[in-house]
Amino acid sequence: MIRKTLSYLSDHVGSDDMEExxxxxxxxQRPGAPVNVADPPKSAKTPSYLQKHDVNTRVSSLEVEIQGxxxxxxxxxxxxxxxxxxxxxxxxxxxxxxxxQPSRGLDHAVQTKGKGKTxxxxxxxxxxxSTQLQLTMKKVFNIGDFRLCQKGVCNANMDGRDIEVANR
Numbered sequence: 001m002i003r004k005t006l007s008y009l010s011d012h013v014g015s016d017d018m019e020e021x022x023x024x025x026x027x028x029q030r031p032g033a034p035v036n037v038a039d040p041p042k043s044a045k046t047p048s049y050l051q052k053h054d055v056n057t058r059v060s061s062l063e064v065e066i067q068g069x070x071x072x073x074x075x076x077x078x079x080x081x082x083x084x085x086x087x088x089x090x091x092x093x094x095x096x097x098x099x100x101q102p103s104r105g106l107d108h109a110v111q112t113k114g115k116g117k118t119x120x121x122x123x124x125x126x127x128x129x130s131t132q133l134q135l136t137m138k139k140v141f142n143i144g145d146f147r148l149c150q151k152g153v154c155n156a157n158m159d160g161r162d163i164e165v166a167n168r
């Protein structure tokens with residue numbers, strides 16, 4: 001340390017030596033206190049008006065970012081509402097299509113669908129799919145008409161019902 005002290009006696013000091021000079025100066029002012037010149041406190045590095053400016057800039061930046069997110073939330077909420085409305089419309093349409101709709105037949109038949117429902121539906125009448133069912137039966141099995149209960153079983157199957165058939 002003595003050699004370095006002697007080298008600082010001249011008025012000309014290189015910029016590489018500034019850190020050592022600062023350390024030596026601080027040690028002379030507070031003997032025994034540890035000094036970390038490489039990382040002085042933030043307040044010592046930057047004047048308070050610059051710190052205030054930095055904080056205000058960051059706050060403004062965050063406000064702009066939050067405003068952008070709020071706008072995205074509004075757009076997504078509107079889109080969500082539109083999608084829910086479309087889903088509800090399609091669900092009603094699906095339910096309308098799935099309901100039993102005989103093309104001729106019983107006014108007293110309950111028109112519902114689904115497991116656990118105690119509905120009585122007469123599956124021996126004609127339905128929207130009856131013509132296609134007859135054509136398929138003729139083409140695949142080469143038969144012209146159903147046997148006893150086959151029409152009801154086929155119509156219940158086409159209606160999406162769970163069916164169990166016991167054949168004797």
